[in-house]
Amino acid sequence: MTFNFKLLITPKYNTRMKRTFLIVGLTSVFFASLSAFKPEPKTEPAVNISSATPKIAPMQMSGGELLINKSDCIGCHHKINKLIGPSYTDIAKKYPNNDKNLTYLADKIIKGGAGVWGKIPMTPHPKVSKDDAKLMAKYILSLKK
Numbered sequence: 001m002t003f004n005f006k007l008l009i010t011p012k013y014n015t016r017m018k019r020t021f022l023i024v025g026l027t028s029v030f031f032a033s034l035s036a037f038k039p040e041p042k043t044e045p046a047v048n049i050s051s052a053t054p055k056i057a058p059m060q061m062s063g064g065e066l067l068i069n070k071s072d073c074i075g076c077h078h079k080i081n082k083l084i085g086p087s088y089t090d091i092a093k094k095y096p097n098n099d100k101n102l103t104y105l106a107d108k109i110i111k112g113g114a115g116v117w118g119k120i121p122m123t124p125h126p127k128v129s130k131d132d133a134k135l136m137a138k139y140i141l142s143l144k145k
């Protein structure tokens, strides 16, 4: 055998081995303590569902709904309650979902106006493009029950 057993007992090698064991030991203690703080497996599904919901929600929203939520519409309109303007579900009830009404409502969103629901006027939205206004109108009319 040519293996040098002296190497195993040389002081230099020994300290190095000790240090390695110490580091490995400390690391595993660290990870063990980390896993001790993990939530119980029982509660994990509930935590996952609630934290996943916001990620899924934007994907379920239509383009029109997103545009409305980003615009000032929410200051005057609510999905089911009348605010300053009529609720979206009331608008959907009033107008059949067809091309003519889509164009009319998109036009009204851009130009604003009063007299259909009362005396309070809707503010014009000249910065909203025709395509975006149509998407908004499409979303509103899709709320028909």
Ligand code: HEC
Pocket (backbone or CB within 6 Å): 068, 071, 072, 073, 074, 075, 076, 077, 084, 085, 086, 091, 105, 108, 109, 113, 114, 115, 116, 117, 118, 119, 120, 121, 122, 123, 125, 128, 136, 137, 140
């Ligand atoms: C300053 C308040 C206000 C804001 C902001 C506002 N609306 Fe209105 N909206 C109204 C009022 C008031 C009416 C009722 C107008 C009428 O009686 O003709 C109305 C009516 C509507 C109608 C029905 C139109 C009709 O002729 O029946 C739609 C659709 C609509 N709004 C969409 C929107 C959208 C989309 C936005 C955001 C881009 C928006 N509104 C922002 C106040 C507002």
